Amino acid sequence: MKSENSQQAAFSDFDSFLFHEGTNYGLYKKLGAHPDTENGETGTRFLVWAPNAQYVSVICARTGWENEIGMHRAEFDGGVWECFLPGVGEGDAYRYIVTGADGIRRWKSDPMAFRTEKRPANASIVHSLNNYTWHDNEYQAQRDNTKVLERPMAIYECHLGSWKKGYRDEYDEDGFLNYTQLADDLVEYIKFMGYTHIELMGICEYPFDMSWGYQVTGYFAPTSRYGTPDDFRYFVDKLHQAGIGVILDWVPSHFCKDEWALVHFDGTRLYENSDPLRSEFPVWGTMSFDHGKPEVRSFLISNAFYWINEFHVDALRVDAVASMLYNDYDRKEWRPNMFGGRMNLESMDFMRQLNYEVCGKTTGYLIAEDSSAEWGITADVRSNGLGFTFKWNMGWMNDTLRYMKEDPIYRRWHHGELTHTVDYAFSENYILVLSHDEVVYGKHSMVEKAPGSIIDRFGGLKVLYTYQMTHPGKKLLFMGQDFGQEREWNVTESIDWHLADDFGHRDIMQCYRNLLDVYKKYPSLYSDSKDTRTFEWVNRNDADRNIICFIRRNPWTYDGAVLVVLNFSPSRHDGYTCGVPFGGRYRRVFDSYDSLPGGGSPGELGGIPELPVYEGECDGYQYHLCYDLRPFEAMIIEFPGSDVPEQKTNKN
Numbered sequence: 001m002k003s004e005n006s007q008q009a010a011f012s013d014f015d016s017f018l019f020h021e022g023t024n025y026g027l028y029k030k031l032g033a034h035p036d037t038e039n040g041e042t043g044t045r046f047l048v049w050a051p052n053a054q055y056v057s058v059i060c061a062r063t064g065w066e067n068e069i070g071m072h073r074a075e076f077d078g079g080v081w082e083c084f085l086p087g088v089g090e091g092d093a094y095r096y097i098v099t100g101a102d103g104i105r106r107w108k109s110d111p112m113a114f115r116t117e118k119r120p121a122n123a124s125i126v127h128s129l130n131n132y133t134w135h136d137n138e139y140q141a142q143r144d145n146t147k148v149l150e151r152p153m154a155i156y157e158c159h160l161g162s163w164k165k166g167y168r169d170e171y172d173e174d175g176f177l178n179y180t181q182l183a184d185d186l187v188e189y190i191k192f193m194g195y196t197h198i199e200l201m202g203i204c205e206y207p208f209d210m211s212w213g214y215q216v217t218g219y220f221a222p223t224s225r226y227g228t229p230d231d232f233r234y235f236v237d238k239l240h241q242a243g244i245g246v247i248l249d250w251v252p253s254h255f256c257k258d259e260w261a262l263v264h265f266d267g268t269r270l271y272e273n274s275d276p277l278r279s280e281f282p283v284w285g286t287m288s289f290d291h292g293k294p295e296v297r298s299f300l301i302s303n304a305f306y307w308i309n310e311f312h313v314d315a316l317r318v319d320a321v322a323s324m325l326y327n328d329y330d331r332k333e334w335r336p337n338m339f340g341g342r343m344n345l346e347s348m349d350f351m352r353q354l355n356y357e358v359c360g361k362t363t364g365y366l367i368a369e370d371s372s373a374e375w376g377i378t379a380d381v382r383s384n385g386l387g388f389t390f391k392w393n394m395g396w397m398n399d400t401l402r403y404m405k406e407d408p409i410y411r412r413w414h415h416g417e418l419t420h421t422v423d424y425a426f427s428e429n430y431i432l433v434l435s436h437d438e439v440v441y442g443k444h445s446m447v448e449k450a451p452g453s454i455i456d457r458f459g460g461l462k463v464l465y466t467y468q469m470t471h472p473g474k475k476l477l478f479m480g481q482d483f484g485q486e487r488e489w490n491v492t493e494s495i496d497w498h499l500a501d502d503f504g505h506r507d508i509m510q511c512y513r514n515l516l517d518v519y520k521k522y523p524s525l526y527s528d529s530k531d532t533r534t535f536e537w538v539n540r541n542d543a544d545r546n547i548i549c550f551i552r553r554n555p556w557t558y559d560g561a562v563l564v565v566l567n568f569s570p571s572r573h574d575g576y577t578c579g580v581p582f583g584g585r586y587r588r589v590f591d592s593y594d595s596l597p598g599g600g601s602p603g604e605l606g607g608i609p610e611l612p613v614y615e616g617e618c619d620g621y622q623y624h625l626c627y628d629l630r631p632f633e634a635m636i637i638e639f640p641g642s643d644v645p646e647q648k649t650n651k652n
Contacts, residue, residue: 011047016077019049022294025357027302028220028310031080032112033126035089043086044126046071046094048110049295050266051079052101058083061093061123068097090131093123095260100267109217109260111271111299116205118224122217122260129310132233136240136312143314145365148389149429152526153474154516155247156195156482157435158186159202159212160226163479165494175494179222179231183238190244193482193509194516197245199317201436203232204251207258212436212491213249214319215256215286219303222311229311236312247367248307250316252300252354253324253347254286263287271296275335278344281323283330291324292346301354308364316358318388321370321377324351348386355387365389367431378429393430393473396421401438404464407451408546408569415543418568422472422537422550426530430473439478439489447484447508456570458484458504459632462511462592463566466634469515470552470564472528472535477512484508511592518590518636524552524560531555538563538578538619545569547629549578549619553639558582562589563637567629576629579619584640586611586625592634611637 011030018024036045046058048071057068071081088094096108109116113124134140160182165175177185190198202213205221213223222232236246255271257263262271272287273279280287290296307313324347328334337345355366368377368388373395379385399417406414439445450460461484468475480495483505487496499505519525524534533556538549546569553561558581565578580586587610611625618624625637 011074011077011080011082013076016074016080019077019298020294022297022301022353023357024298025302025305025361027298028112028114028306032110032114032220033094033124035126035128036084038084038086041086042089043084044088044092044094045082045084046096046110047074047080047082048096048112049080050096050098050270052268052270053081053098053266054101054103055099056081057097058085059095059097060085060088062088065095088126090126090128092126093117094126095123098266100264102267104267106264106267107260108265111262111265112220113218114220115229116218116221116224119207119209122207122258124218124221127229132230132237134233134237134312136237139240139243140312140363143363145315145359145363145389148365149529150527152196152520153245153431154195154469154519155197155199155431155474155476156190156193157199157201157433157476157478159436159479159489159491160200161202161209162489162491162494164497174225176225179227179235180238182226183235187238187242187244190239191242193513194520195244196520197247197314198239199247199249199476201249203248207256209491211256214251215254215284216251217256217258217261219299220306233311240312245314246312247315247317248313249319249369250304250307251319252289252303252350253318253320254281254284254288256286271299277331277333277335278327281330288323290346291344291350297350297353300350301357304354304358304364304366305362308358308362313364315365315367315389317367317369317392318351319369321351321368321386321388322372324348325370325372325374351386351388352381355389356381359387359389368392370394375427389429390431390474391428392433392435392476393421393425393428394433395424396430396432396471396473397434397438400464400467401434401449403568404450404460408571411546411568412543415541415546419540419548422535422540425472425535426532429528429530431476432468432471432473433476434468434478434481435476436478436489439481439485441488443488445485445488446481447486452570454504456632458508459570459592460568461508463568463632463634465508465512465515466564466590466592466636467548467566469519470525470550470562470636472552474526474528475519482509482512511594514590514594522552522560522562522638524554524562529555538580538621545571545573547573547576551639558639559641561639563625563635563639565629565633565635565637567631567633570631572631573629575626577618577624577626579617579621580613580623580625580639581621582640583613583615583623586613586640587638588635589638590634590636592632593630 031047056071071083074080110124115125115127117123166177204216205218205223273290323329367390369392371394376385377391381387403417483500536551549565
């Protein structure tokens with residue numbers, strides 16, 4: 001029983017009801033360790049869910065890890081254990097000792113700890129959520145997750161520990177920079193390049209560096225590798241003040257088996273699935289969450305609310321959605337659902353609830369990292385979709401990179417891999433990703449994927465990036481690839497910043513920077529409705545020359561439209577022609593040769609050159625452009641500025 005002058009609100013009967021219903025989205029405000037006052041003494045109140053435990057106690061560093069303080073079952077919920085420790089406060093390390101239903105004593109970290117020790121230590125640390133004063137009010141006032149489809153989104157995917165390293169010595173072999181240092185440097189770089197968002201890998205606390213943060217032990221604790229929770233708040237705050245959105249990678253599908261964390265927490269499968277055929281993912285060596293259990297839903301959905309409400313993050317990218325869709329995912333033996341099928345109905349229902357509640361009750365939204373071909377990942381929950389705001393377009397990534405790996409002389413036989421992605425581009429709200437997964441484990445960096453000379457590979461990479469920036473869908477690029485890093489990503493080393501001073505790599509960086517600028521200026525490139533009329537093929541069948549040509553436009557008119565011409569070959573084509581629907585002033589607003597001496601359009605130095613228009617049918621249109629197209633050249637060409645009505649439908 002808590003005293004009358006306790007500041008921490010009790011775990012009430014209503015809290016218990018919501019918790020066991022699966023709808024307690026403020027659960028983190030009640031469970032865990034919270035500084036409190038009782039009978040005039042300051043200390044910390046501890047609450048932990050362990051319904052099948054025989055006994056639970058808490059032990060602290062302040063007492064030398066010697067004195068166990070017994071906990072008692074909460075008044076309104078016998079599955080929750082609580083106690084108050086006077087004299088224990090901010091910064092004090094603690095653990096629970098849980099005597100499980102099986103009689104085994106286990107030292108456990110707090111599942112809802114807001115701060116933890118730096119690995120390899122793993123104790124939880126008392127931390128108040130009320131220490132930080134935010135300065136991103138202006139940014140917060142403009143947030144509206146109902147309008148993200150209408151706005152540009154160019155994401156810089158980043159692993160903080162290997163983006164940049166600090167000084168290393170015998171006492172600090174990691175060289176990790178603090179969140180505050182990283183914030184200042186990242187803001188400068190992201191603003192310089194022109195990205196709109198940053199996506200962070202591996203922020204929830206995790207023990208093993210090589211898991212990149214995707215095998216979590218502390219869902220409510222920003223990893224201590226880079227500082228404290230308030231340091232991370234500064235990080236988000238700084239980015240928001242610069243107008244940059246923050247996305248966190250989040251893993252609600254599985255967790256690691258470290259004995260001091262969630263696994264067998266009270267001697268039973270408490271968080272993990274109780275069905276032995278569903279409880280593990282052999283490919284990762286991890287445990288799967290039981291999404292059919294209401295208390296697990298409260299835990300996970302409150303965690304999503306926590307990052308959005310307490311750390312002001314804009315979105316969560318949900319990792320490994322496919323693993324939650326199928327009962328047979330990476331399993332030789334599996335149990336079908338109640339209808340005899342392979343779909344994981346409990347996890348699908350959890351994802352619907354997650355998306356519905358997050359989008360309806362917070363300023364955030366969720367992104368699905370999904371490799372499946374299932375319909376409705378971004379469809380509305382009320383239409384039986386899963387309700388995600390965006391889905392990673394893994395199909396575009398795989399098919400396009402497979403095309404790029406072919407020698408240009410053979411690409412004619414793979415042309416369909418390049419073009420068919422448009423056929424389904426409007427079936428979901430997609431993000432086109434060139435992510436970290438594509439530049440590790442022998443897959444080569446982006447610039448090393450294609451064959452040919454270094455000049456050809458640099459030129460081809462710029463054409464690939466132009467295709468990404470003009471293809472329907474939002475954009476994501478992994479760090480280091482915007483200046484053409486040559487070696488694969490290594491989580492233990494900084495990316496190769498010195499290459500940005502090399503002429504060829506600097507040219508790639510300037511090209512991507514120019515593309516980001518053009519992308520954000522033209523709504524026809526970033527306003528991704530599901531209207532197929534926003535994309536129009538001019539010529540998708542020029543396989544022999546490795547060229548594609550298309551228009552991005554307003555669904556109703558050509559006002560603000562752009563023509564995109566991409567030459568994926570090392571061949572020059574003098575007098576290249578492509579059809580256009582009407583005459584007027586067509587102006588080149590981007591050319592992949594721009595940053596080369598004497599290259600393409602003069603850009604900021606002398607205006608944008610116009611291209612001559614000729615009458616005469618071409619590509620199913622009554623007018624055409626004619627100009628010389630150079631090897632590995634990509635162009636974005638602006639249509640005449642007047643609101644010209646649609647004239648002739650393209651036959652392609």
